[in-house]
Amino acid sequence: MTRAIRVFLVDDHRLFRAGVRAELGPHVTIVGDAGDVDTAIQGIRQTKPDVVLLDVHMPGGGGRAVIQAVHESLPDVRFLALSVSDAAEDVIAVIRAGARGYVTKTIAPDDLVVAIGRIQQGDAVFSPRLAGFVLDAFAGDLPPGVTSDDPEMDQLTTREKEVLRHIARGYTYKEVASRLFISVKTVETHVSAVLRKLQLSNRHELTAWAAGRDLL
Amino acid sequence: MIGGVAAGLGARLGVDPVLIRIAFVVLSLAGGAGVLLYGVLWAFTPVAAPGVPRRPATLQQATSLGLICLGVLLLLRGLGLWFGDALVFPVTLAAVGSAIVWTRGDDADRSRWSQVTARIPGSHALSSAAPGPASPVRLLVGTLLVAGAVAGFLAGQDGLDALRELGFAVLAALVGLGLLFGPWLWRLVDQLGLERRERIRQEERAELAAHLHDSVLQTLALIQRNADQPRRMVALARSQERELRGWLYGQRDRLHEQTHLGAAVEQVVEEVEAVHDLQVDVVVVGEAAVDDPVLALLAAMREACVNVAKHAGVTTASVYVEVEDDQVTAFVRDRGAGFELAAIPADRRGVRESIIGRLDRHGGHGRVRSRPGEGTEIELCVPRRRQPQGPPQPDGEAANDHHASHPREIHP
Numbered sequence: 001m002t003r004a005i006r007v008f009l010v011d012d013h014r015l016f017r018a019g020v021r022a023e024l025g026p027h028v029t030i031v032g033d034a035g036d037v038d039t040a041i042q043g044i045r046q047t048k049p050d051v052v053l054l055d056v057h058m059p060g061g062g063g064r065a066v067i068q069a070v071h072e073s074l075p076d077v078r079f080l081a082l083s084v085s086d087a088a089e090d091v092i093a094v095i096r097a098g099a100r101g102y103v104t105k106t107i108a109p110d111d112l113v114v115a116i117g118r119i120q121q122g123d124a125v126f127s128p129r130l131a132g133f134v135l136d137a138f139a140g141d142l143p144p145g146v147t148s149d150d151p152e153m154d155q156l157t158t159r160e161k162e163v164l165r166h167i168a169r170g171y172t173y174k175e176v177a178s179r180l181f182i183s184v185k186t187v188e189t190h191v192s193a194v195l196r197k198l199q200l201s202n203r204h205e206l207t208a209w210a211a212g213r214d215l216l
Numbered sequence: 217m218i219g220g221v222a223a224g225l226g227a228r229l230g231v232d233p234v235l236i237r238i239a240f241v242v243l244s245l246a247g248g249a250g251v252l253l254y255g256v257l258w259a260f261t262p263v264a265a266p267g268v269p270r271r272p273a274t275l276q277q278a279t280s281l282g283l284i285c286l287g288v289l290l291l292l293r294g295l296g297l298w299f300g301d302a303l304v305f306p307v308t309l310a311a312v313g314s315a316i317v318w319t320r321g322d323d324a325d326r327s328r329w330s331q332v333t334a335r336i337p338g339s340h341a342l343s344s345a346a347p348g349p350a351s352p353v354r355l356l357v358g359t360l361l362v363a364g365a366v367a368g369f370l371a372g373q374d375g376l377d378a379l380r381e382l383g384f385a386v387l388a389a390l391v392g393l394g395l396l397f398g399p400w401l402w403r404l405v406d407q408l409g410l411e412r413r414e415r416i417r418q419e420e421r422a423e424l425a426a427h428l429h430d431s432v433l434q435t436l437a438l439i440q441r442n443a444d445q446p447r448r449m450v451a452l453a454r455s456q457e458r459e460l461r462g463w464l465y466g467q468r469d470r471l472h473e474q475t476h477l478g479a480a481v482e483q484v485v486e487e488v489e490a491v492h493d494l495q496v497d498v499v500v501v502g503e504a505a506v507d508d509p510v511l512a513l514l515a516a517m518r519e520a521c522v523n524v525a526k527h528a529g530v531t532t533a534s535v536y537v538e539v540e541d542d543q544v545t546a547f548v549r550d551r552g553a554g555f556e557l558a559a560i561p562a563d564r565r566g567v568r569e570s571i572i573g574r575l576d577r578h579g580g581h582g583r584v585r586s587r588p589g590e591g592t593e594i595e596l597c598v599p600r601r602r603q604p605q606g607p608p609q610p611d612g613e614a615a616n617d618h619h620a621s622h623p624r625e626i627h628p
Contacts, residue, residue: 084461128534132499135538139502168499169547169593170534 005120008049009033010040010066011082012058016105020053023109028116037061041069044077050120056083056094056102067097080119082107088133096199101125123188124195131168134198135161154201156194163190306369313361316354431459447493447531455490477504477544481537484518492525495532502539509578509598513546516582519570520548520594528552528592543580543600551591571596 005028011017017033024030031047034040037060044052044066054063067079079099081091084106091102100119103112104127115125126134138156156164166176173191177184289308370378435456442448478500485496504510517535524533530552537546571594572582580598 128497128499128536132501132536135501165536165538168501168538169536170497170549 005029005051005116006031006047006049007116008040008044008047008052010035010052010058010063011055012036013055020112024113024116027113037065037069040066044070044074048074049077051116052077052079053082053116054079054094054099056081056090062090063094063099064097067094067099071098078119078122080115080125088136091130091133092137092198095130095195098199100195101127102130103127104129124191126164126167126191126194128168128170131164134194135164135168137198138201154197156197160190160194163187164194167191306365308365309368310362310365313358313363313365316358316361318358427463431463432456450495451489451493454495455486458486477502477506477510477537477539480506480510480514481517481535481546484514485521485535488518488521488525492522493531494521494525496521496535497532498535498537500537504539504544504600507601509580509600510544512574512578513544513580513596513598516571516574516596517546517548520596523594524548524550524552524592527555530591539600541600544598546596547593548596549591549593554586554588554590554592556586556588 007024007028007030009017009020009030010033011020012035014035017035021030021033028051031049032043034043037058040052040054052066054066056063063079063081063083070077071079079094081094081099081102082105083091083102084104095102100122101115101124103115103125107115107127118125134156138154162180163176166179167173171179173184173187177187180187289304293304435452439449439452442452481498481500485498488494489496506514517537521533521535524530528550530550533548533550535546535548537544572584575582575596575598578598580596582597583595584592585595586592
């Protein structure tokens with residue numbers, strides 16, 4: 001079904017790249033891979049893939065540097081962050097740079113294929129872990145010294161929180177939809193709204209603030 | 217020194233023990249009175265209560281102590297316990313000088329000193345040779361005093377003229393020696409520092425090697441032996457991965473320190489995973505202290521996870537824990553067989569007693585949602601006592617300190 005999706009793979013572990021290639025091969029078209037930031041930027045510019053699977057932590061600036069380098073010039077290339085990282089601020093920083101989702105490397109291959117399809121359609125992919133990070137990040141008041149231009153941007157609605165809580169509890173989008181008596185499309189709308197808030201919120205001091213709150 | 221008398225006395229009088237030690241040394245060298253005094257005081261000083269706030273030494277204290285010493289000295293002189301002015305005063309001066317340089321300070325002082333000297337190559341040798349810290353100021357003052365004492369002694373012996381001539385000769389010789397051997401000495405000291413750093417590195421490497429050997433290599437061996445049991449392999453790999461990550465990223469202590477909800481949840485899940493064939497994805501939002509209701513919640517959560525392993529017929533479960541202002545809620549969910557609650561015989565006590573009853577006793581509640589074929593979700597909830605705890609938060613939310621989720625894994 002998704003064989004048409006063109007995927008570029010960025011990870012500094014060759015073994016992992018080989019594994020992902022083997023797993024995804026039958027389902028998507030892998031147009032290239034790279035093990036460092038510069039090669040990745042070049043490769044993405046050449047191949048113009050639909051989706052880039054991107055490691056959060058890499059020598060030379062990590063996934064963030066890759067997104068920042070190509071996001072402006074190639075707005076149609078979408079990024080899905082992939083990591084073993086435990087640190088909230090790293091993940092949030094990559095999302096803020098422009099990635100539309102985050103999954104951990106232990107994800108099952110079928111789930112990864114589904115996630116890539118979602119990203120390619122322009123939706124956001126929230127794993128339970130990312131949902132937890134976001135709930136944490138939007139909890140409580142704004143960090144001191146951060147003024148809000150747009151209060152709407154800086155907090156989640158009750159409905160959005162409800163959706164995130166269900167995702168964090170391990171529900172799929174479809175299950176969330178049937179639990180809350182809404183359509184899957186509505187769930188996706190909520191999740192995309194949350195992603196937008198995460199990328200644009202004045203809680204952009206999130207990283208410093210997170211570190212201050214002992215988020216590690 | 218020996219009996220900790222100086223520290224005790226210092227705590228009593230609110231004087232820096234360094235000064236008191238200096239006084240003792242001076243008095244000991246000047247007629248032995250210090251030794252006597254030390255002994256007497258040692259017998260009479262009560263054991264100092266720890267935690268008595270000590271005021272740092274002030275110039276005023278130092279002066280007053282010095283004057284007391286001088287008074288005692290003059291008293292001794294009056295009493296005839298005396299070796300003669302020309303000897304005692306220079307020796308006293310020298311004693312003060314060397315005592316200032318060599319007596320030990322407290323640890324805070326030392327660490328400050330070592331922080332400063334750490335940047336100077338080769339200083340390790342010097343600071344480790346000294347029994348205590350000698351701040352540059354103390355070193356200078358001590359040296360001046362000793363030099364003064366030597367000069368005074370020589371003056372007393374009419375040796376100053378000779379000293380002047382001798383001084384030039386010695387100075388010239390010293391400069392020559394310095395030029396000759398200075399670089400060599402510097403290099404030697406530098407090398408000592410290098411060797412010390414190298415040794416520390418070696419020790420770290422050895423510790424890492426020991427850890428890798430104890431855990432990672434053993435696990436790899438086990439995995440090879442269990443190659444025909446993929447599930448066992450996955451479980452081994454998972455627990456090893458978690459342990460190694462905790463070890464690498466400095467959470468070694470956190471795994472054993474059960475004061476934080478996040479760490480406690482991880483610990484419970486790990487224990488269940490170790491015993492049962494189950495992988496649990498954990499997401500924790502917010503943070504709370506572990507009190508009795510939370511302990512009950514954790515115990516109920518453990519029971520719920522064990523139930524998944526035993527009855528659901530699946531190998532994965534999700535745990536979500538959220539701390540709110542007035543309650544802590546946990547969800548344990550699986551996509552397994554599910555069951556009809558009504559069909560559970562009344563004598564089956566697992567869910568009713570271990571989970572729901574336990575939470576009721578702590579003012580909370582437990583709910584089960586399950587349908588055959590659709591999996592099960594158990595909701596656990598206990599009330600939360602609002603109590604500021606943990607370190608004060610930078611954003612002033614003491615009673616509501618959110619903590620990182622340490623979730624893992626994924627099912628988008």
